[in-house]
Amino acid sequence: MFWTDEVDWSLLDFFVLGVLLLTFSFAIRLIRLRFPQHQKRVYIVVVILLFFLLWAELGVGVFGSPIAGD
Numbered sequence: 001m002f003w004t005d006e007v008d009w010s011l012l013d014f015f016v017l018g019v020l021l022l023t024f025s026f027a028i029r030l031i032r033l034r035f036p037q038h039q040k041r042v043y044i045v046v047v048i049l050l051f052f053l054l055w056a057e058l059g060v061g062v063f064g065s066p067i068a069g070d
Contacts, residue, residue, distance in 0.1 A: 016058065020051070020054065020055065020058075024047060024048075024050075024051045027047050028044055028047055028048075031043045031044055031047065032044075
């Protein structure tokens with residue numbers, strides 16, 4: 001938005017991304033503290049994949065769900 005007019009984020013968009021980042025970073029932190037060593041990598045990879053899928057869905061609507069973006 002600073003360099004181009006092609007991006008049109010509202011204050012709500014920034015808030016949602018902040019909540020998304022905090023939630024998934026908290027989930028990764030809990031996984032690192034609570035799970036055994038041999039399970040940590042699998043769960044962290046799953047959480048990261050879920051983050052990217054949700055981010056893509058919110059951004060461009062990959063799956064066409066009601067929460068999809070423009």
